[in-house]
């Protein structure tokens with residue numbers, strides 16, 4: 001039998017700075033309002049139709065519920081190879097990124113004819129149903145600094161963006177379980193997220209994004225002592241850092257973290273969003 005075609009997609013990482021939890025009956029309408037940065041660091045997903053689905057992450061066999069759900073929804077069995085320069089489970093939206101990358105690459109490799117909106121919707125629903133994300137997929141599809149004005153996949157959600165991009169620094173310290181936080185604290189998150197988003201919409205700039213994200217971090221009380229001490233050190237140098245939702249991760253624009261004496265990882269805002277390579 002001839003080799004079946006393979007296709008590769010790139011999806012930017014997504015750091016959420018502030019968000020709400022907006023549950024609806026339909027998963028496509030469920031999601032979050034909020035804002036975040038998509039990153040040039042991200043995930044590359046290669047799909048090749050196969051008799052049986054297998055998933056590897058940086059070469060190691062694994063299982064990713066959002067990815068399996070995407071393949072089931074598309075009716076495709078495939079070999080899925082994921083590679084990433086970002087750490088998983090630390091607030092970079094990789095479950096959504098892997099789901100969206102699988103949707104794009106499987107559509108291409110299997111010769112399906114779905115539109116971008118349809119594939120974003122399939123990946124969003126998969127991430128929501130897996131419990132691992134609410135707003136990452138729609139932001140990752142768009143690229144840039146993304147404001148989620150209303151929740152859900154296309155055609156339900158509405159997005160806007162803050163113009164510009166630039167250097168982003170981060171320190172990824174540890175994991176936080178997205179499903180646990182979302183089920184334990186939905187009301188606190190939504191109250192703080194709504195207030196932070198309102199302030200950002202009054203003045204949609206990069207600097208206000210960081211201020212709103214920092215206020216959100218303070219209001220929701222998820223920062224560990226390690227995160228708090230880095231944020232305080234950054235503030236002492238006149239900078240602003242915040243916590244990546246949902247991971248024990250600190251991020252900032254420009255040289256915010258290195259100015260405070262840390263040795264962060266460095267990336268940039270991704271201008272383009274998810275794409276077939």
Ligand SMILES: Nc1ncnc2c1ncn2[C@@H]1O[C@H](COP(=O)(O)OP(=O)(O)OP(=O)(O)O)[C@@H](O)[C@H]1O
Nearest residue numbers: 062063065088089090091092093094095132178246
């Ligand atoms: N080696 C691994 N380490 C952690 N999770 C893994 C691994 N391999 C597969 N997974 C799966 O990947 C998914 C990671 O989702 P999770 O929401 O925790 O992380 P994330 O998307 O990177 O971060 P966040 O949603 O906080 O931005 C889970 O479904 C988990 O089961």
Ligand SMILES: CC(C)(CO)[C@@H](O)C(=O)[O-]
Nearest residue numbers: 016019032133134135136
């Ligand atoms: C819930 C969430 C913070 C998990 O990464 C993200 O999906 C978001 O911003 O909705």
